[in-house]
Each structure stands twice: as C-alpha cells, then as structure tokens.
Amino acid sequence: xxxxxxxxxxxxxxxxxxxxxxxDARVMAARxxxxxxxxARYREHERALLQAVRAAGLQxxxxxxxxxxxxxxxxxxxRRNEVLVEVAPEGLVPSERH
Numbered sequence: 001x002x003x004x005x006x007x008x009x010x011x012x013x014x015x016x017x018x019x020x021x022x023x024d025a026r027v028m029a030a031r032x033x034x035x036x037x038x039x040a041r042y043r044e045h046e047r048a049l050l051q052a053v054r055a056a057g058l059q060x061x062x063x064x065x066x067x068x069x070x071x072x073x074x075x076x077x078x079r080r081n082e083v084l085v086e087v088a089p090e091g092l093v094p095s096e097r098h
Contacts, residue, residue, distance in 0.1 A: 007020060007021075007022055027088075028084045028085065028086055029049060029052070029053045029060075029084070029086075029087050030084045031046075031052070031083045032080065032081070033045050033081055034078070034080060035076055035079060035081070036079070037068060037079070049064065049083045049085060050064070053087060058087040059088040060085045060088075061085075061088050062085070064083050064084065066081070066084075067082040067083075068081055069081070
C-alpha cells in the first residue's frame with residue numbers, strides 16, 4: 001500500500017472476501033514477463049528465476065509466488081506477470097532470520 005497509509009487508515013474493502021493484514025518487510029527476487037497465464041509459462045519463468053537467484057549467491061526462502069496484474073480481458077501480449085520468491089538477507093541463512 002502507499003506509504004501515506006497505515007493498516008488502520010486504508011480504505012475498507014467492499015468485498016467481504018478481501019482481508020487486510022500486515023506482512024513484515026522482506027527481500028524478494030522477481031522475474032517479470034508478459035503473455036499468457038499458463039502453468040507451462042509460469043514454470044518456465046519460475047525455473048529461470050530460481051537459477052538466477054542461486055547464480056547470484058542468494059538463498060531462496062519458501063516457495064515462489066505468481067503475481068498477475070491485469071484483468072483476464074487484457075490482450076495476452078499486454079499482460080504483465082511476475083514470479084516472486086523471498087530471498088534470505090545476504091550473509092544469513094533462513095533459520096537465522098527471526
């Protein structure tokens with residue numbers, strides 16, 4: 001959310017299925033791509049992201065996440081997608097984080 005807001009001052013969701021919650025700051029690696037939302041395309045970019053993270057000497061924490069930013073009505077070639085994975089802060093292994 002924009003930095004000018006707090007959890008208490010954010011507008012309340014109009015959809016009862018939407019829940020707001022605080023998530024602590026973390027370092028994420030991302031791979032952005034355009035195109036369809038197929039699982040095959042996701043897996044292709046997930047593999048590439050994890051290879052790049054490891055090649056950079058970083059340690060992935062947890063499982064990658066798929067982020068879609070456009071409506072399903074957006075033309076496939078205009079869609080923006082990302083694969084994200086949390087990485088351990090440099091010099092720390094995941095068990096030392098908390």
